[in-house]
Amino acid sequence: MQHEKDKQQLSCAGCGVSIQTEKKELPGFVPESALQKEPLICQRCFRIKHYNEASSVALDQDDFLRLLSGIGNTQSLVVHIVDIFDFEGSMISGLQRFVGNNPVLLVVNKVDLLPKSINMNRIRNWVQRQAKEEGLRTVEVVLCSAKRNIGFERVIEEIEKHRDGRDVYVVGATNVGKSTLINRLIHDYSDLEQELTTSRYPGTTLDAVRIPLDDGKAIIDTPGIVYSSRMTEIVPRSFLGTLLPDKPIKPLVYQLNEGQTLFFGSIARFDFVEGERQSFTLYVANGMNIHRTKLERADELYAEHKGELLGGPTLEELEEIPGWTRHTIRIKRGSFSDIYISGLGWIQVNRDSGALVDVYAPKGIKVLQRDSMI
Known part of the structure; x- marks a missing residue:
């Protein structure tokens, strides 16, 4: 009985959760045989530390x-x-x-x-x-x-x-x-x-x-x-390495005419709907696949090539991601703006020209216009 009481008071040195030895799928699981180890860490933290693997345990x-x-x-x-x-x-x-x-x-x-x-x-x-x-x-x-x-x-x-x-x-x-x-x-x-x-x-x-x-x-x-308004929370783990930069971002400059579209892998889309020919600067992870096409072809291209030519999560994984919502943003001439997509990065808009753009991102993902960071 005393042993049980001691065990209940133990907590993981890695994540702080209370230790338990009964259910593998719940937070804080440690096999009985590992209870004497110092420092004491739960099986989930052990796997992250040694194998860079996290089992999915969520807290309310x-x-x-x-x-x-x-x-x-x-x-x-x-x-x-x-x-x-x-x-x-x-x-x-x-x-x-x-x-x-x-x-x-x-x-x-x-x-x-x-x-x-x-x-x-x-x-x-x-x-x-x-x-x-x-x-x-x-x-x-x-x-x-x-x-x-x-x-x-x-x-x-x-x-x-x-x-x-x-x-x-x-x-x-x-x-x-x-x-x-x-x-x-x-x-x-x-x-x-x-x-x-x-x-x-x-x-x-x-x-x-x-x-x-x-x-x-x-x-x-x-x-x-x-x-859940961040792209990092809804994409499959296998894609996180592509989404999250691990070295300095190399800005990508695209000269676009109105009626052109940029795909960010298969997870977001940017349409230049209206405005003079101008440059848009992309600040995203260097491994992100960017594909340019004509706006009139964009729907067809996505339907045929998402998860493949366009890159990003596989077709099967994309089914687990919420469908896209369209965000229409009008940028005033002379404003110095970024169009920010949470977890993916941002698009800096040329300050000299106005523009009307549509951004498509999974439902619930935060998309907004802000003062330019850079």
């Missing part, structure tokens, strides 16, 4: 929100990590109302994916404007790349500056590089030898993980929030 969205809403009652610094490549898709909507009066440090990860010639001050100013529009009050914005170790000293400095001896809550959507950043914080802040699960797959951290700091306070790593 309400649980995420319940966990977030408790932060307002604490005295802490909130570190919100977002992905520069999917900025609007990875912002936690309405975060301000959850955090109460606690200060928010906005850490913008994956800046190593931006083209190398980019002016980082311009990006930082752009982020500040966008965050303000979202209603988020930040004490500071820090650009970094946890993976490439760029700007990380600045993250540590800003946490130290604004923490003021309090706990640190780290929040973010799935796939923003949160666990990589947490691992760096553990390394810099704590003697604790604990490696969190890091993976390309969404939803790796299943419960809040409390990492003790040397001063008696803690870093609290919260689960990644799953937003």
